[in-house]
Amino acid sequence: MKHSILILGGTAEARKLAERLAGDPRFVTELSLAGRTRAPAEQPVPVRIGGFGGPQGLAAYLGEKGISILIDATHPYAAQISRNAADAAMLADVPLVALRRLPWQRQAGDRWTEVDGVPQAVEALGSVPRKVFLTLGRQELLPFEAAPQHQYLVRSVDPVEPPLDIPHATYITSRGPFAETDEARLLRDHGIEVIVAKNSGGSASYGKIAAARAFGIETVLIRRPDLPDVPSAETIEDMLALLDGGLDHGPEPLK
Structure with a gap:
């Protein structure tokens, strides 16, 4: 049967x-x-x-x-x-x-700030303007309108429509997996100072975590529910x- x-x-x-x-x-x-x-x-x-x-x-x-x-x-x-x-x-x-x-585990060199949700991630960015790489789902981006002082690089599978009501945002659409070398180039080309991500685990999106470690870039990591x-x-x-x-x-x- x-x-x-x-x-x-x-x-x-x-x-x-x-x-x-x-x-x-x-x-x-x-x-x-x-x-x-x-x-x-x-x-x-x-x-x-x-x-x-x-x-x-x-x-x-x-x-x-x-x-x-x-x-x-x-x-x-x-x-x-x-x-x-x-x-x-x-x-x-x-x-x-x-x-x-399994979730990713912190390694030597990782600069992780772990938070419980997206609003806490917005708060963790602070008040000083920074160049931020957002790697969250389209439905979770709205809270970042409360922090318009930052410059955002937003990556999503589908276009963000309508765009966020913030003055400085660049949008790219792409579907993983993302290699570490490509992520390193992206971070360098955009002068990224902090990444906001989920602790998704697996290899498909780990490239940005490894690249951030290599460059000493802070990662605001949202804990799993x-x-x-x-x-x-x-x-x-x-x-x-x-x-x-x-x-x-x-x-x-x-x-």
């Missing part, structure tokens, strides 16, 4: 996991994307785009589609989606496992091993 898997995605790991599962005859896999990116990367399995309507809506979808395994492979900062997934899995009595990459305590895997290989060995509960053992 094939097992029907729904992956809540939006990360590079979700895509790679879907690619691995697409060729496995034991599974029928679907990938769900929130739809925040206008032109998402091509995916190796059927894709559903858009929200579910909270935990109840997701639970209903799991039942309608006969999903036997739910995988939360969303971004480490998508806390609300992860909470909805945990609640929906309980409501639908479907096993849930999360694919959660608390996530539901559910079974989890740190890597794709760990996740595949979990699926091979079977989850703690479910309609049938995975064989």
Whole structure:
């Protein structure tokens, strides 16, 4: 019997996991994307785009589609989606496992200022004008309008529309991964003095962290939110091993 898997995605790991599962005859896999990116990367399995309507809506979808395994492979900062997934899995009595990459760890030479959220990151920039590299999602940029004294370099996957109501901002659109050498060139060319980023973990966006360390540039790093305590895997290989060995509960053992 094939097992029907729904992956809540939006990360590079979700895509790679879907690619691995697409060729496995034991599974029928679907990938769900929130739809925040206008032109998402091509995916190796059927894709559903858009929200579910909270935990109840997701639970209903799991039942309608006969999903036997739910995988939360969303971004480490998508806390609300992860909470909805945990609640929906309980409501639908479907096993849930999360694919959660480890956060970056401070190394010698890192000049990190760790804060709990975007408003705190704005405050950490201080009142003295600085050249700031913002590497946050488009939906999280508005609070920086409260600090118009800085010069901002803003990088996002999609254009920031409308632009921020600040006098000094340069916008670039690009999709990772970003190599350290390219990030070093970007920081140097724009005279960046401080980076604002999330502790996303993984290798795709670590280049800016390594480049900042090499140049002695301060990084204002937003801490990860608390996530539901559910079974989890740190890597794709760990996740595949979990699926091979079977989850703690479910309609049938995975064989």
